[in-house]
Amino acid sequence: MGAKSHSVFGALKILLATCQYPLCVVAMKGKAVIIMGSERDLEFCREIAKTLKTLTVDYEFRVASAHKTPQKVLEVLSEFEAQKVIYITVAGRSNALSAFVDANTSKPVIACPPYSEKFAGLDVYSSLRVPSGIGSLVTIEAEGAAIAAAKILALEYKPLEKAVKDYQTEKKKDIEKANETIKNMK
Amino acid sequence: MGAKSHSVFGALKILLATCQYPLCVVAMKGKAVIIMGSERDLEFCREIAKTLKTLTVDYEFRVASAHKTPQKVLEVLSEFEAQKVIYITVAGRSNALSAFVDANTSKPVIACPPYSEKFAGLDVYSSLRVPSGIGSLVTIEAEGAAIAAAKILALEYKPLEKAVKDYQTEKKKDIEKANETIKNMK
Amino acid sequence: MGAKSHSVFGALKILLATCQYPLCVVAMKGKAVIIMGSERDLEFCREIAKTLKTLTVDYEFRVASAHKTPQKVLEVLSEFEAQKVIYITVAGRSNALSAFVDANTSKPVIACPPYSEKFAGLDVYSSLRVPSGIGSLVTIEAEGAAIAAAKILALEYKPLEKAVKDYQTEKKKDIEKANETIKNMK
Amino acid sequence: MGAKSHSVFGALKILLATCQYPLCVVAMKGKAVIIMGSERDLEFCREIAKTLKTLTVDYEFRVASAHKTPQKVLEVLSEFEAQKVIYITVAGRSNALSAFVDANTSKPVIACPPYSEKFAGLDVYSSLRVPSGIGSLVTIEAEGAAIAAAKILALEYKPLEKAVKDYQTEKKKDIEKANETIKNMK
Amino acid sequence: MGAKSHSVFGALKILLATCQYPLCVVAMKGKAVIIMGSERDLEFCREIAKTLKTLTVDYEFRVASAHKTPQKVLEVLSEFEAQKVIYITVAGRSNALSAFVDANTSKPVIACPPYSEKFAGLDVYSSLRVPSGIGSLVTIEAEGAAIAAAKILALEYKPLEKAVKDYQTEKKKDIEKANETIKNMK
Amino acid sequence: MGAKSHSVFGALKILLATCQYPLCVVAMKGKAVIIMGSERDLEFCREIAKTLKTLTVDYEFRVASAHKTPQKVLEVLSEFEAQKVIYITVAGRSNALSAFVDANTSKPVIACPPYSEKFAGLDVYSSLRVPSGIGSLVTIEAEGAAIAAAKILALEYKPLEKAVKDYQTEKKKDIEKANETIKNMK
Amino acid sequence: MGAKSHSVFGALKILLATCQYPLCVVAMKGKAVIIMGSERDLEFCREIAKTLKTLTVDYEFRVASAHKTPQKVLEVLSEFEAQKVIYITVAGRSNALSAFVDANTSKPVIACPPYSEKFAGLDVYSSLRVPSGIGSLVTIEAEGAAIAAAKILALEYKPLEKAVKDYQTEKKKDIEKANETIKNMK
Amino acid sequence: MGAKSHSVFGALKILLATCQYPLCVVAMKGKAVIIMGSERDLEFCREIAKTLKTLTVDYEFRVASAHKTPQKVLEVLSEFEAQKVIYITVAGRSNALSAFVDANTSKPVIACPPYSEKFAGLDVYSSLRVPSGIGSLVTIEAEGAAIAAAKILALEYKPLEKAVKDYQTEKKKDIEKANETIKNMK
Numbered sequence A, B, C, D, E, F, G, H: 001m002g003a004k005s006h007s008v009f010g011a012l013k014i015l016l017a018t019c020q021y022p023l024c025v026v027a028m029k030g031k032a033v034i035i036m037g038s039e040r041d042l043e044f045c046r047e048i049a050k051t052l053k054t055l056t057v058d059y060e061f062r063v064a065s066a067h068k069t070p071q072k073v074l075e076v077l078s079e080f081e082a083q084k085v086i087y088i089t090v091a092g093r094s095n096a097l098s099a100f101v102d103a104n105t106s107k108p109v110i111a112c113p114p115y116s117e118k119f120a121g122l123d124v125y126s127s128l129r130v131p132s133g134i135g136s137l138v139t140i141e142a143e144g145a146a147i148a149a150a151k152i153l154a155l156e157y158k159p160l161e162k163a164v165k166d167y168q169t170e171k172k173k174d175i176e177k178a179n180e181t182i183k184n185m186k
Helices: A006-018 A039-054 A070-079 A097-103 A124-128 A142-154 A158-182 B006-018 B039-054 B070-079 B097-103 B124-128 B142-154 B158-182 C006-018 C039-054 C070-079 C097-103 C124-128 C142-154 C158-182 D006-018 D039-054 D070-079 D097-103 D124-128 D142-154 D158-182 E006-018 E039-054 E070-079 E097-103 E124-128 E142-154 E158-182 F006-018 F039-054 F070-079 F097-103 F124-128 F142-154 F158-182 G006-018 G039-054 G070-079 G097-103 G124-128 G142-154 G158-182 H006-018 H039-054 H070-079 H097-103 H124-128 H142-154 H158-182
Strands: A024-026 A031-036 A058-063 A085-090 A109-111 B024-026 B031-036 B059-063 B085-090 B109-111 C024-026 C031-036 C058-063 C085-090 C109-111 D024-026 D031-036 D059-063 D085-090 D109-111 E024-026 E031-036 E058-063 E085-090 E109-111 F024-026 F031-036 F058-063 F085-090 F109-111 G024-026 G031-036 G058-063 G085-090 G109-111 H024-026 H031-036 H058-063 H085-090 H109-111
Touching: A031 A039, A031 A070, A031 A142, A039 A058, A039 A085, A039 A142, A039 H158, A058 H158, A070 A097, A070 C070, A070 H158, A085 A097, A085 A142, A097 A109, A109 A142, A124 C124, A142 A158, A158 D039, A158 D059, A158 D070, B031 B039, B031 B070, B031 B142, B039 B059, B039 B085, B039 B142, B039 E158, B059 E158, B070 B097, B070 D070, B070 E158, B085 B097, B085 B142, B097 B109, B109 B142, B124 D124, B142 B158, B158 C039, B158 C058, B158 C070, C031 C039, C031 C070, C031 C142, C039 C058, C039 C085, C039 C142, C070 C097, C085 C097, C085 C142, C097 C109, C109 C142, C142 C158, C158 G039, C158 G058, C158 G070, D031 D039, D031 D070, D031 D142, D039 D059, D039 D085, D039 D142, D070 D097, D085 D097, D085 D142, D097 D109, D109 D142, D142 D158, D158 F039, D158 F058, D158 F070, E031 E039, E031 E070, E031 E142, E039 E058, E039 E085, E039 E142, E039 G158, E058 G158, E070 E097, E070 F070, E070 G158, E085 E097, E085 E142, E097 E109, E109 E142, E124 F124, E142 E158, F031 F039, F031 F070, F031 F142, F039 F058, F039 F085, F039 F142, F070 F097, F085 F097, F085 F142, F097 F109, F109 F142, F142 F158, F158 H039, F158 H058, F158 H070, G031 G039, G031 G070, G031 G142, G039 G058, G039 G085, G039 G142, G070 G097, G070 H070, G085 G097, G085 G142, G097 G109, G109 G142, G124 H124, G142 G158, H031 H039, H031 H070, H031 H142, H039 H058, H039 H085, H039 H142, H070 H097, H085 H097, H085 H142, H097 H109, H109 H142, H142 H158
Parallel strands: A031 A058, A031 A085, A085 A109, B031 B059, B031 B085, B085 B109, C031 C058, C031 C085, C085 C109, D031 D059, D031 D085, D085 D109, E031 E058, E031 E085, E085 E109, F031 F058, F031 F085, F085 F109, G031 G058, G031 G085, G085 G109, H031 H058, H031 H085, H085 H109
Antiparallel strands: A024 B024, C024 H024, D024 E024, F024 G024
């Protein structure tokens, strides 16, 4: 936020402080908080982070287990309670973390469980089959989790909207370029 | 927005108009746009709408098929381009709609495919196995789609945050009440 | 314990009080604590209770959700911390409860998830695919959960051992009787 | 078509031009248009092309994504609208391309999704579970897609019928030869 | 063919008789031959026939089993050897019929196996996992088989092309009409 | 049969020739005929043959495809019509061979489909889901097919019964030996 | 055996008694012994028996559980040790009975597990995935188990061979009759 | 038990001998008896043993097959009849051992089947789908089987309770430590 002119920002702050209407806000950029259930998921979380960086989304990592350190998970949620954050929860095998986080926060939760070859990836059902009252959302793609986070934050923060659109345009161009090359092959 | 004081709002508008920073916004409530791939999904979409109502989230219905009326889908996306919306896409069998919508908008997309008994629900993989560059998120629960939409819109719009928290509190109380009754059973 | 002679029991108590060895104990009968994640599981829990009764195992019901009321689950565990109990955890869909309970107690945990027709019962993987450090055990049969609880408590409490053996003998006799009837059919 | 005598062809052309009956045609050889959803599918598409070559079926490659560049897919369909073509659509993961193409053309569509080890190949359901009104047909074998294309074009174009029959005869001879060798083994 | 002018047709016949090029043909309408492996599949075959009728595709029914009456299947193939036909093969459980027919004809083969609730529809793999050298194509939708057959025959027979396009247009209109109705619902 | 005294055998032959009762027979050893659908299955068939050898069961190999060379399969069945044989049918992917052979012979048929990693081995359902009137039996173990064949032939041919019993005893001893070694491990 | 001439039979008996060669036998009809793991499987076993009757195969029923009354299973095997029998083992859920019987007899074993809707019939894998040294064979069709038993006994007992062939012929005629009726339908 | 004071122990023994109440016991440590169905499972059993050692649980190995050496399994059960033991049963493929052991003992049984890549691990259903009257419990984790065994024995033997709690605490600390390291990563 270094580029922001102090005077306008100051004016806004004063204005916001005096008004009692919750609808008057300074759009915050927000960030993604990636909670992994185990240190073993770090590599996969870094994949998510890679696309977040490309999309200029800020993020933080946390490690906490819904099964083994539930209090720690709740502490993390408290830590970000007053901030504009999206949780990306990463837990292999039986994924309790995502719905646990979701039930205990009003923030959006993106479950991004890593694929396991064991049992041909059936673990994904533990992310999908959430109990009543739960709103965690699932993507099995690290890139997808990052795009989704960017899109959610972009709803109110225009620079991110542009980043998302640029990213999408790039993907489309890649396909069109491939078409130009390949259509002449025999 | 009827409750908003005109003078403060006016001041904000002037301020926003004069400043060149995209970060200064008036938080909009936003809404959910439920796109169903077929009329047959209407009943399921109404389930989503029911929880959206409970959570005071505004919504609209549209019917358009990614396979059969792709231009219509793109038209719907254009229609809401300048608004703060979240798409909830509902398509049974092979779900092309969700990723199709996601690829063509910078708005968040929640895929909420209805369960089919045929093939024991394997259709869900068509929602999960999205190609690269796609950020659509999956929930198989109508209630979950509504909660997630509310949470996303609640990031900047406080009244929705309260609605989400109240909803969650209600669910917790239900469980605690059940415990009081059942723990004395034999 | 009404049948116990007071003098011998008293002598034992004195002896145990004076000795510092934790290995000197009066065998307690113990009991099963059935925790269900939702009121909806009550009927299934009653099936477990029915066989527990037949096997003369004492039990109590509790309702608490690992996702939605984790603090309540921890409270239940505290409540029985000083007692000889086995937890039977009953949670449908994605079962977080069983491993959550297991991680937070040194008592044995029997996960007994109810079958769901949706997705042809794949929910069972959420009970099986526990993270490292978890010792919860799975049975998908209500009767099986009760037998297992009885067997565990029977290790030190002989009347339960007899109940288990009688139960098993009864089952064998049923088969033998069926054989006598059916082997003459044409 | 180099071997065709110009005079007869010319006579036919005149005749066809003068008659108003759509049933009078010069049988065209036709061709297969292989549309792949991503450059990553090229190797698999080359496998299809290999058998097409053996069967003397002409073909062209295109790259276009139903999700990401739907307009481009529609353009490809326009390009071949007036020609006798069969589409072979190749898209991994969730296959939207095949049904998308099918819904937007009156030409036959052969979906030939590449196998993925992830989730033990369940992606094939996204090709099979098409919505109402869709006639795309599935084969999971590259060779099979080529044979099917040849058979369809062979319905009116006799040289292709011969190519198909020769191919089939060759396969049968291979089995018979193998039998001669192996039946004497011990 | 009643509408065909005799003189043009006669001219064509003479022309075709004198020319030695197999490429000169009178486009035939062709038809679909529906072979079912068992009488039990009749109801499902009638569903296919219903859409064939709508699309003005001619068809015939045959019953023959690849396992139990293979000679009869071969006879059916001989019967239609000189005609322009597409086979639609309908066989439940383990589908041998489709690949059997495909291996023994140069005509296109559409496998349309009926769904079975037993084993959650896994029978479809017996239609998909064809051996090398086989080009049978799979659709699990009765309507889809009919559309595909129409599209194949429409390649050279324009009235069918129109029927297919009309059918597709109708489907699109249905969706658009549904949208008009539903978008005003709350 | 070299060890057989000629005079007794001769007497039997005369006796059998004069009697008209089909129940009077000289027990034949019989053999296994291993039919593979493709040369690619040879290695797997050799595994079956290895155990057949150990069990002293005679065998022959044939290659024939139910899909591609059905007449050849029928020829093989004719070839062994008058002999005491068991068919072991080996066909990967969609297994039509086993039920095809079964429907066209009164001899027992053992389907022994090789495992395929593709689709996590779901091909086995094509061997199991036979149509009505079919009696082919399935084992997925090469060793198991050989044991089963030996057991069937052993019903009337005592030397094979002994071979089977010796084989079983050997397996039991292996387990007991392993127990002796392992029970002392720490 | 009432039709057998006593003098020839007597001569054979004397001859067989004097010769030391186990290969000289009077072909016995033999029978099927249907062992069910539980009384609950009786109805399914009766289905098997129905086809056995049609095929004139003799049979007996027994009830014994490999898990719960293993000694009883071994007793049944002893009872028929000296007779010509085939075991048809019927056990739902996890089928231990079939491989248990197979490991403890030299007679052929046909596992015929009843289908269970729970878990979409995955129980069949417990019949298929036998350990090393086991030769039990699987069919999931009651009719198929009966046909297989008849075929095995028919190897040496000609009247059964005729019964099997008649049964097969009847099935083929049914299909041909159906073809005659249905081929004229529109 | 070397640290136990002889006089107190002696006093207890006398007291216990004179009293007729089964509830007066000296808490025994007990042990785990690991029965594997085949030598091939030894490596996996050693994994279980490794965690048992860490948790200070005593154990013994046995090899016996429910299918092939059922009498041996029963012998093992007799051997430990009078001792305080928990059975951990390890059998790959179709697991008959666990339910077989469970039906024939009043001791607790933990089924710990090793994972098989074949059929994507579906073998686990043979451990889960036990018949009525069976109380064997399933874990697919070697570590989990050991923890569960320790927890069961810890119910009456306090030093094991401490070992379990220490183990759990260690796991929690690992996660917290990982969090400290990773939360500062970018």
